[in-house]
Amino acid sequence: MTTERTLPVVVAQTGAPGMLSxxxxxxxxxxxxxxxxxFSAAIAATSAALKLPHPGIVITLLGFFGLLYATTKLRNSAWGLAAVFGLTGFMGYTLGPxxxxxxxxxxGHQVVMMAMGGTATIFVGLSAYALTTRKDFSFMSGFLLAGILVAFLAxxxxxxxxxxxxxxxxxAAFVLLMGGLILFETSRIVNGGETNYIMATVSLYVSIYNLFSSLLALIGFGNNND
Known part of the structure; x- marks a missing residue:
């Protein structure tokens, strides 16, 4: 996005509220x-400690998309916060088993710790890059949408x-796609494309969740072959 600089005082004054927002x-x-x-990690730890059964792919998908729909509908009200915690708590429960x-x-403990460390490193690194460079990654939207849909069906x-x-x-595909989604969503926030922090949180949470579970599968497979 380009801005005319011929009136620096006016630009600075009109741009300040946008930067504050x-x-x-x-x-x-x-x-x-x-x-x-x-909250999600606490639910996952409790679910794992109690050895609760996984709800299965059908209930997981219904629960996720149902709670995601509720969060989207309530995003501009205080109930949106409750919906976010409902969504992330449910996903934490599915991750526990x-x-x-x-x-x-x-x-196994090393596998889980490596997946957690890898997830944190990737998220912090990509977020820092998007925040410091302030690059616009909106061009990735079509690729990410198509890639996630194909990977989901696969x-x-x-x-x-x-x-x-x-x-x-x-x-492996989800690791790359979630990395791209982190860049995309952070860029949207920085450049004013996303103004609702509830939806921004959901997008970043889903990226982290899928990134962690994908790294867990990849590292766990490597550990089994050793």
Whole structure:
């Protein structure tokens, strides 16, 4: 986005509210994201400790898309916050049994810690890059939408037809796609394309969730082959 600089005083005055609004969205997004990640991790840890069963792919998808729809509808009200915690808490519950399976493997704790460390490193690194450079990554929207849709459908195929090679390919694809989504969403916030911190939080949370679960699958597969 280009701005004429012929009237620097006027530009500075009219641009200030926009910058303040962007900074407010950033603060609110990262504050809410931190809270939801902590809440989701606590639910996941409880689910794993109690050895609760996984709800299954059908209930997981229905729960996710249902709660996502509710969050989208309520995003401009205080109930949107409750919907966000409902969504992230539910996803934390679905993650618990998966983490529990990996913890039961030989060197399972190392696998989980490596996946967590990799997720944190990728998220912080890409977020810092988008925040400091302030580059516009909106050109990635079409590619990300198509890529996520294809990877999602391929992932369903891998689950229903039990194709391990396809499942690993999907996990690798999701690592790349979620990295792109982090850049895209952070760029939207920085450049004023996303002004609702609830929806920004959901997008970043989903990126982190999928990034972690995909790294967990890839690292866990490598650990099994050692």
């Amino acid at each position: 962007t900074n407010r969205v950033l603060r609110n997004t990262y504050g809410l994201l931190s809270a939801t990640l902590f 998966i983490v529990s399976q990996y913890l039961a493997m030989p060197n 992932g369903l195929g891998a689950i229903f037809f039990q194709v391990p090679a396809l499942s690993l390919t999907v996990s």
